[in-house]
Amino acid sequence: MSVLKKAKKTLFLLLFLLAVLSGLAFSSRDSLRNITQNHEQKTVTASEVTLSGWSENNGKLVSVENASVTVEGVNCYVRNINIAGKFDVRDGYVRVRYTKAADEAFNDENMLIRPVKYMTGGGYITVLEDVYSLSVTLFDGGEGSLQISGVQVNPRGITISISDLLLWWSLLTVFAAAAALIFILGRLRAYLEVFRRFSALLRDLVSRDLKVKYRRSLLGFVWSVLNPLLMMTVMTVVFSQLFRFDIKNFPVYYLTGVLIFNFVVEATTSSLGSVLGAAPLIKKVYIPKYIFPLEKCLFAFVNMLFSMAAVVIVFTVLRIELHWTIFLFPLPMLYAFVFALGLGLVLSAFNVMFRDIEHLYGVWVTAWLYLTPVIYPLDLLSRLFRDIMQLNPLYHYVDYIRNVMIYGKVPSVRENLICLGFSLAFLLVGVLTFKRQQDKFILHI
């Protein structure tokens, strides 16, 4: 019986691992194909090419000093720059300058000079570089006009886009979660039965936490609203006077971001110590142990809902333009909740064995605040860091809630999948770790 159980468990873990690994393998391949399909032979039309510094003689273009083409979207590998039109070059040269990233200026290091012996009517210059934007200058041209008709992008050699990889990984995680659900379907009824029996306890514990938190404070629940408002005021003063970030409506930008961020931090930090804190209970009565981290996450969630009042106040006072998408705000909150629960389960389980987690996590939270665009705009970061940012689940939740609440953007399927993927991945890992560890708790508390 127990051998069978163990075998099943191992099998499941193996399957899960396999799914994740094959997901990684597939995603790298598929994201490549994805880019191939989207960007192969990307042609920049003439209207996207800005020409400057040209001089005319009797209606004919004499020289072009700078014609720049900006290729946006992916880090493109430029193979050829096609030049077409009426021109006639003899013994001249073409200078191509390019940059590797958005915040980089054209410099002389990134420069190609190609001599042009004889070119008439059209031709191409081979560049073979990974570029972000480039400028092309034709020197010593004869009479005629110059037109850059296209930038050909070679799909090969493209680095895998992290966002594409994430998308595939998320899809796989959703499948894995579905598989896990099917796997435990038989026992689900029993689990739900236990959960139902203790759901009253869950509610009582949350209300206890609320009562204890605000007992003996004059304003009580008002603090949940007042606290973020006061913090926002401080932040707004600091960041509109000290560091001037170019953010429209900073108070709203900050408040929406910090809403999600604080929720996750509060939920996970309090989950962290929840099992240890419940030691007296765990030692004396049987209670499913996941109740404790779950309760802390619920408590933080309730607090977040209170803090929503602060957002509403600021929206009204500052007369922020409202979009219908604002009603989608519970979605990012739910994603964040599932994520926080998963992380909380892992943390609380390991904190029982190693109390170090507690101290380490405090440091991590500080780092996390700076790793998430809560107080600064994402544009501040270089392209590389923006890519790395994709790996931060909190970034996606924060971005999501801002998109629906401030910018009125309808979230794409892709965004939803990535958010869901992160949440489910953490939940799965959390549940599995917690389940493996929970019988050992009593021996360590």
Next chain:
Amino acid sequence: MSNAVISVRDVSMDFNMTKEKVDNLKEYFIKLVKQQLRFEKFTAVSHVSFDVLRGEVFGIVGLNGSGKSTMLKIISGILKPTLGSVEVKGTISPLIELGAGFDPELTARENVFLNGSVLGFPRSLIKEKYKEIIDFAELHEFQDVAIKNFSSGMYARLGFSIATLVRPDILIVDEILSVGDFLFQRKCEERIRDMMSGGTTVILVTHDIDQIQRLCSRVAWLEKGKLRELGATAQICPKYIAAGSEGN
């Protein structure tokens, strides 16, 4: 069709005892690398089997450290046995320690509801029986006082009256009848007798051998984690007392 409500089958419980408790990562890794991460196994209960029948009062006796409390914790599901299995039919109300889950910041009234849900009682039931609980605990004028201000006797009284709120199928009692003054003790004993006559199965652990002899029909005698003897109270208790005085 067996009449057993609790069947304990070949249960063993091992604890890992490290000489120094390793509870931080640094030490863990240092010991892991040095391969010093060996635990000493301590067997608190080894290969114990017995059945408790429906409606009987079952006593567990033994000296300190004989594994009585561990056994109770295994039965009530708090500990998971290393080996063997325990099968329980019906609801258990563990009176292992009174007032488990009381929050000192909250008032008696709030704690009644909290503790009730800790024990898995539905809220409507607690609401219905609230007055009865407070009456039994004799805490009428203190129901809105934060229980951090309670005396230990008041604490225990409240705990006992919540835990015995409903008649559970199985009641586990560990040394708790020694709380409160003798008047309250008598009241507790009465309530337990009440339950017994109502068909509740009781498992009683106490060092008070008189109490065992007064209440129990059958007794399990544990010695150093092993089941030494199992049988009727009248047979086991004299032997247990004799063994005790022999040891002295």
